[in-house]
Amino acid sequence: MRDKRQKFVDLAEARVNRAIKDVRLIGNLSNRSAYTYADEDVRKIFRVLQKELDAAKSKFSGGSGDRESDFRLEE
Structure with a gap:
């Protein structure tokens, strides 16, 4: 153990x-x-980071922790 x-x-x-x-x-x-960079770029960066943090935290509570695909500012 x-x-x-x-x-x-x-x-x-x-x-x-x-x-x-x-x-x-x-x-x-x-x-x-x-x-x-644009303000929208900054919002996208921190939105995806927060979503990943929330997903990781959810896994510790038995959640599925849905993840984003690779991050891209421009497609």
């Missing part, structure tokens, strides 16, 4: 830390001197 707990802790720490790093990198995209 302890092995399953340790595996969960190890994976959770690595994955959450990686997600935090990637969210910070998304925040770096706000630099208007380096990038051009």
Whole structure:
């Protein structure tokens, strides 16, 4: 049983830390001197991120955790 707990802790720490790093990198995209973007782009980014967070959280409560396909700003 302890092995399953340790595996969960190890994976959770690595994955959450990686997600935090990637969210910070998304925040770096706000630099208007380096990038051009519309407010709708920002809304799309955070809408899809929130949906994925909600889906992941739902899985811990026994939900299905429906996921989006790959994210695209432009089609």
